[in-house]
Amino acid sequence: MILQSQQQLDEILSGELLKEFKTVHAMIKIYCRKHHGVLHGLCGECDELSQYAKTKLDRCVFGQNKPTCNRCPVHCYRPEPKETMGAVMRFSGPRMLLKHPLLAIRHLRHEKKQVPEVPKTNVSNRHLRKQLKSGKS
Ligand SMILES: [Zn+2]
DSSP: OHHHHHHHHHHHOOHHHHHHHHHHHHHHHHHHHHHHOOOSSOOHHHHHHHHHHHHHHHHOTTGGGOOOGGGOSOOOSOHHHHHHHHHHHHHHHHHHHHHOHHHHHHHHHHHHSOOOOOOSSOOOHHHHHHHHHHTOO
């Protein structure tokens, strides 16, 4: 099951977006383990949150130039998952350095970058994927 979801994710996301998702997913895992006692994978609720995060990354208007979510000027989460995700970030953020140092360091570096302006044309991963599919460039 873990393998399958890994494959699905590689199919949809790539580059910075995939790394960002791996970071978020790792954070949800840390949170789920401590709060819901799930040792392998995620509980239903957390899995839903993870899927939601993936969808949002796929549709992020910045595409590969996405700033870190905490500094993003676009508020794309619905209030409820936003609140849950906030709790996950607060809990797992400080723990990431120990558990996943490479992902954590990348994220911290990324955070220092200037936030880009919102692109005028849609460059989201999803949009580009659809263009590719329909044969337009
Ligand atoms: Zn959970």
